[in-house]
Amino acid sequence: MAHPKSDFLQILTERGFIHQTSDLDAIDQLAAKGEIIAYVGYDCTAPSLHVGSLISIMMLHWLQQTGNKPITLMGGGTTRVGDPSGRDETRRILTLEKIEEHKTGIGKVFDRFLSFGDGKDDALMVDNADWLAPLNYIDFLRDVGKNFSVNRMLSMDSAKMRLDREQELSFIEFNYMLLQAYDYVELARRLGCNLQMGGSDQWGNIVTGMDLGRRMGTHQLHALTCPLLTTASGAKMGKTASGAVWLNEDQLSAYDYWQYWRNTEDADVGRFLKLFTTLPMDEIARLEKLEGADVNDAKKVLATEATALLHGRGKAEAAAETARKTFEQGAVGDDLPVVEVAAAELGAGISVILAFVTAGLVASNSEARRQIKGGGLKVNDKPVSDDKLKLDSSNLSDENVIKLSMGKKKHVLLRPV
RNA sequence: GGAGGAGUGCCCGAGUGGCUAAAGGGGACGGGCUGUAAACCCGUUGACUUCGGUCUACGUUGGUUCGAAUCCAACCUCCUCCA
Numbered sequence: 001m002a003h004p005k006s007d008f009l010q011i012l013t014e015r016g017f018i019h020q021t022s023d024l025d026a027i028d029q030l031a032a033k034g035e036i037i038a039y040v041g042y043d044c045t046a047p048s049l050h051v052g053s054l055i056s057i058m059m060l061h062w063l064q065q066t067g068n069k070p071i072t073l074m075g076g077g078t079t080r081v082g083d084p085s086g087r088d089e090t091r092r093i094l095t096l097e098k099i100e101e102h103k104t105g106i107g108k109v110f111d112r113f114l115s116f117g118d119g120k121d122d123a124l125m126v127d128n129a130d131w132l133a134p135l136n137y138i139d140f141l142r143d144v145g146k147n148f149s150v151n152r153m154l155s156m157d158s159a160k161m162r163l164d165r166e167q168e169l170s171f172i173e174f175n176y177m178l179l180q181a182y183d184y185v186e187l188a189r190r191l192g193c194n195l196q197m198g199g200s201d202q203w204g205n206i207v208t209g210m211d212l213g214r215r216m217g218t219h220q221l222h223a224l225t226c227p228l229l230t231t232a233s234g235a236k237m238g239k240t241a242s243g244a245v246w247l248n249e250d251q252l253s254a255y256d257y258w259q260y261w262r263n264t265e266d267a268d269v270g271r272f273l274k275l276f277t278t279l280p281m282d283e284i285a286r287l288e289k290l291e292g293a294d295v296n297d298a299k300k301v302l303a304t305e306a307t308a309l310l311h312g313r314g315k316a317e318a319a320a321e322t323a324r325k326t327f328e329q330g331a332v333g334d335d336l337p338v339v340e341v342a343a344a345e346l347g348a349g350i351s352v353i354l355a356f357v358t359a360g361l362v363a364s365n366s367e368a369r370r371q372i373k374g375g376g377l378k379v380n381d382k383p384v385s386d387d388k389l390k391l392d393s394s395n396l397s398d399e400n401v402i403k404l405s406m407g408k409k410k411h412v413l414l415r416p417v
Numbered sequence: 418g419g420a421g422g423a424g425u426g427c428c429c430g431a432g433u434g435g436c437u438a439a440a441g442g443g444g445a446c447g448g449g450c451u452g453u454a455a456a457c458c459c460g461u462u463g464a465c466u467u468c469g470g471u472c473u474a475c476g477u478u479g480g481u482u483c484g485a486a487u488c489c490a491a492c493c494u495c496c497u498c499c500a
Contacts, residue, residue: 231455264454265454266452266455268454293451293454295452296454299452299453323453326453327453328453364463364464364465365464365465365466366464367462369468370446370447370462371446371461373460373461374447374448374460374461375447376446376447376448376461406446406447407447408453
């Protein structure tokens with residue numbers, strides 16, 4: 001469909017959110033009337049979501065902005081089983097306590113993107129443990145299981161991949177798609193849900209749910225998936241030096257989050273501006289035209305806008321300012337991570353090696369020595385050449401800190417207390 | 418239950434008695450080039466170190482040997498085939 005009528009599909013299409021849909025015309029008609037009730041499921045496998053999930057959160061955001069109702073489904077029940085999709089090994093089975101903990105962590109992030117409440121277009125958050133946990137095995141087999149063909153299940157990518165590679169697919173995992181399909185039916189019945197969205201790896205699970213809905217007599221259900229993002233050079237999105245790009249601030253600071261977006265590859269800037277900011281399309285078009293070193297301006301806009309969505313405008317601008325000072329002036333930015341040391345210890349002099357280990361910039365004394373040999377460590381922007389160097393109060397800057405750097409991008413301030 | 422096969426560093430994977438902290442590749446980190454990009458080039462990639470070395474490591478536990486990732490035994494885990 002070249003020109004969707006609904007604002008929702010209009011936006012998703014022009015911003016590059018759509019990978020695959022079941023019946024685009026039908027979804028368009030519902031969206032135009034503000035009658036979409038859509039959900040995305042999030043399993044509680046980690047204490048926070050990461051940028052990989054952001055694209056689906058943005059879809060929910062636009063859905064609500066265009067007058068439809070979003071539902072976030074917490075997989076409190078399905079996480080107990082574990083989704084085999086796209087995995088070549090069985091997930092470790094998490095304890096119920098962990099799952100609860102993760103659920104709380106993950107839930108926090110949605111307030112930034114959605115407005116929750118009881119009104120018609122307000123977002124809802126539900127937990128599939130509410131209906132999955134009390135299920136009775138025999139009843140479930142009779143009511144739901146009879147609608148599934150093992151032949152077909154075996155042919156689905158999530159199962160096929162394991163079978164083809166002769167890797168274990170345990171029975172518990174094999175059941176995951178039944179539960180996710182059943183979720184869709186349950187949400188359709190309880191809340192009138194009529195659309196499930198997710199990453200393209202979820203397509204199989206989603207259409208299985210649609211199919212189950214038809215067999216179990218719900219209204220017509222729909223599917224819409226977004227592309228799984230990789231960077232232009234093919235890497236999976238969401239990894240940095242220090243691990244995943246978490247959305248919760250206690251897992252990844254606003255400054256580091258800003259830096260993540262700032263370091264976007266040139267070829268990705270336009271695509272990411274469309275997906276991860278709410279800037280108007282004509283503004284994005286302008287930024288996309290920038291070339292050469294000017295692309296950096298677009299990356300800064302991307303970083304600030306994306307960070308503002310998640311952490312608020314104030315923190316985004318503070319991060320931008322710190323980055324400006326740190327990288328463009330070589331000065332000391334306020335937002336850099338600070339590590340405190342006892343003033344007395346510093347007065348007595350501490351070895352550079354210990355200082356860098358304490359700051360967490362290197363993992364061990366040996367690594368510190370190696371990095372010094374390789375010229376990777378700096379104190380107050382001056383390379384360290386001697387691993388026996390001692391730091392003391394004479395190294396303190398006017399701001400009463402010592403700036404430790406590893407490479408060009410990682411900096412920590414050492415402050416005496 | 419029977420018969421085979423496999424378990425090596427972050428990952429993949431070579432190595433079948435000393436020259437092995439363990440080839441090669443990937444990833445990661447650092448340096449160079451640049452624009453805090455990509456690509457490319459170089460270096461590093463167990464810990465501790467007074468830089469002489471020391472210690473810990475090839476599924477687990479024992480054994481043989483001057484010496485074991487390599488040989489032997491038992492155990493654990495996984496895979497394949499048979500019942």
